[in-house]
Amino acid sequence: MEVLGAxxxxxGRYRIGAQMFRLGQAWEPAPGILRVARQPLRALSATIRTxxxxxxxxxxxxxxxxxxxxxxxxxxxxxxxxxVPAGMEFVSAPVRTPSSSVIGTVSAVLDSxxxxxxxxxxxxxxxxxxxxxxxx
Numbered sequence: 343m344e345v346l347g348a349x350x351x352x353x354g355r356y357r358i359g360a361q362m363f364r365l366g367q368a369w370e371p372a373p374g375i376l377r378v379a380r381q382p383l384r385a386l387s388a389t390i391r392t393x394x395x396x397x398x399x400x401x402x403x404x405x406x407x408x409x410x411x412x413x414x415x416x417x418x419x420x421x422x423x424x425x426v427p428a429g430m431e432f433v434s435a436p437v438r439t440p441s442s443s444v445i446g447t448v449s450a451v452l453d454s455x456x457x458x459x460x461x462x463x464x465x466x467x468x469x470x471x472x473x474x475x476x477x478x
Contacts, residue, residue: 347359406426
């Protein structure tokens with residue numbers, strides 16, 4: 343596995359290798375979704391001033407596929423590839439494929455003192471923008 347770049351041996355301990363890292367970086371829940379999600383997530387975070395994610399279901403978990411981090415405390419918890427943390431509150435809207443099936447959600451962190459109602463329209467707009475971009 344070392345020869346293939348799947349693992350590296352560092353001081354007698356194995357860790358993920360460069361080739362596996364590259365493969366993981368190429369993963370997408372749907373063709374092109376990461377490319378079309380980045381700008382709407384950044385714009386949403388800038389508008390509502392909170393961290394936002396594209397979350398997708400995978401087996402028995404929900405994973406962060408892409409993120410736009412605004413709050414320092416969200417850096418470790420919401421990095422792409424992480425499981426969406428239990429207990430965090432979000433305002434979410436569905437992202438749909440061209441065939442109208444839900445592939446994931448755009449979600450904004452709901453921090454204390456903020457109203458979910460105030461975020462709902464902006465989050466929905468971002469989710470619709472990503473869905474529309476997938477259809478084109």
